[in-house]
Amino acid sequence: xxxxxxxxxxxxxxxxxxxxxxxxxxxxxxxxxxxxxxxxxxxxxxxxxxxxxxxxxxxxxxxxxxxxxxxxxxxxxxxxxxxxxxxxxxxxxxxxxxxxxxxxxxxxxxxxxxxxxxxxxxxxxxxxxxxxxxxxxxxxxxxxxxxxxxxxxxxxxxxxxxxxxxxxxxxxxxxxxxxxxxxxxxxxxxxxxxxxxxxxxxxxxxxxxxxxxxxxxxxxxxxxxxxxxxxxxxxxxxxxxxxxxxxxxxxxxxxxxxxxxxxxxxxxxxxxxxxxxxxxxxxxxxxxxxxxxxxxxxxxxxxxxxxxxxxxxxxxxxxxxxxxxxxxxxxxxxxxxxxxxxxxxxxxxxxxxxxxxxxxxxxxxxxxxxxxxxxxxxxxxxxxxxxxxxxxxxxxxxxxxxxxxxxxxxxxxxxx
Numbered sequence: 001x002x003x004x005x006x007x008x009x010x011x012x013x014x015x016x017x018x019x020x021x022x023x024x025x026x027x028x029x030x031x032x033x034x035x036x037x038x039x040x041x042x043x044x045x046x047x048x049x050x051x052x053x054x055x056x057x058x059x060x061x062x063x064x065x066x067x068x069x070x071x072x073x074x075x076x077x078x079x080x081x082x083x084x085x086x087x088x089x090x091x092x093x094x095x096x097x098x099x100x101x102x103x104x105x106x107x108x109x110x111x112x113x114x115x116x117x118x119x120x121x122x123x124x125x126x127x128x129x130x131x132x133x134x135x136x137x138x139x140x141x142x143x144x145x146x147x148x149x150x151x152x153x154x155x156x157x158x159x160x161x162x163x164x165x166x167x168x169x170x171x172x173x174x175x176x177x178x179x180x181x182x183x184x185x186x187x188x189x190x191x192x193x194x195x196x197x198x199x200x201x202x203x204x205x206x207x208x209x210x211x212x213x214x215x216x217x218x219x220x221x222x223x224x225x226x227x228x229x230x231x232x233x234x235x236x237x238x239x240x241x242x243x244x245x246x247x248x249x250x251x252x253x254x255x256x257x258x259x260x261x262x263x264x265x266x267x268x269x270x271x272x273x274x275x276x277x278x279x280x281x282x283x284x285x286x287x288x289x290x291x292x293x294x295x296x297x298x299x300x301x302x303x304x305x306x307x308x309x310x311x312x313x314x315x316x317x318x319x320x321x322x323x324x325x326x327x328x329x330x331x332x333x334x335x336x337x338x339x340x341x342x343x344x345x346x347x348x349x350x351x352x353x354x355x356x357x358x359x360x361x362x363x364x365x366x367x368x369x370x371x372x373x374x375x376x377x378x379x380x381x382x383x384x385x386x387x388x389x390x391x392x393x394x395x396x397x398x399x400x401x402x403x404x405x406x407x408x409x410x411x412x413x414x415x416x
Contacts, residue, residue, distance in 0.1 A: 001031050002169045004115065005083035006155065008148040009094045010058065012051035016097045021046035022069055023058050024190065026144035027079045032169055034156050040079040041145040042072050042187030049341050049388035056142050060385035062193045067185035069101045074184045077177055084172040085113040087155045089126045105180065112175040117151055120158045126150060133157045143190060203245025204299035207262055210249055214260040223255035224265055231269060237401035238293055239384035266298040271315050272324035278316040279323060284416045286345055290405045332410060333365035338372055340390040341382030345404055346416035364411050372399070380407045
């Protein structure tokens, strides 16, 4: 029986010729009678910033441990191999990325017949074309696997219309798909990538295994204050690196802190941070996301929205609870700062653009630069796990990295 393959990619941007890469790819092998014979789907580590998370829904954390394209190219080809044609919605876009990804592997993606459902539909988005044919998109729009399935259903509907069927699949010759001899890793679906993030951070696991559970006494005040200071620095970028985590474990051991002490310190730190977020009377969705992220980094179990709201309500009405001491805008005045990634915070309902971010920083006495050098004081990251060139350089140089919401908090700017 003749088969065609449906492909869909999610990418870091729109231009593969200017270093944009694939962050997720899905392929379905479909028979002419509409049966899905085999499938492939995986998030892909693009080895750069993930781009517009608000569109494709993938964060840097989702792809950090994902396979490289080279590591999933072979299993992808195994799904494509029986196909005599490729199907895509705006297939030119998907194929331009695939062509360049395979070229990086030293092989050419083969020429083959292409069926573009966007062209057959006369134009329009995938959602609009599916709606016109009574096809429901299941799952998350702009996830590669959901879009591939919707495209397959749309293609079958269009190909059943004799007036629009431009390709006779039965007359097509086999495609000379390449054979790759490359190391492979199992594909990782986006839900699997997110489940892997639910485990406690490795430094928390080290604290559990290396610190005494309790000594029955209270923690030394000086040791507590010093540990909190180091913890605050490590949490500025909302991504505790392995060396930072091991440093926290080491100082806790040397300063006589037990695991019970650490749990109490971390709990107090989180409550102080929550109290700080409550100071203006409103805890925004973005602030809640940040609080949940910090809670996880502090070793608390993944908190649901309702659990976080309960904590916020409790802390907000606790008059004895203090706010978290933080660097003020004055301490950042005169610093050289650089931004990386597409901003996630909002001000007055609009995303803080790079231009606005620059203006806000300059109004607070900072100098904004475009590149990362050893003279830079602070790199502000939109995503804690970004693999952007700027972030890689900053970490290589040992520069201070601050997560975007934390940066605005330091400047006293209430974001949404």
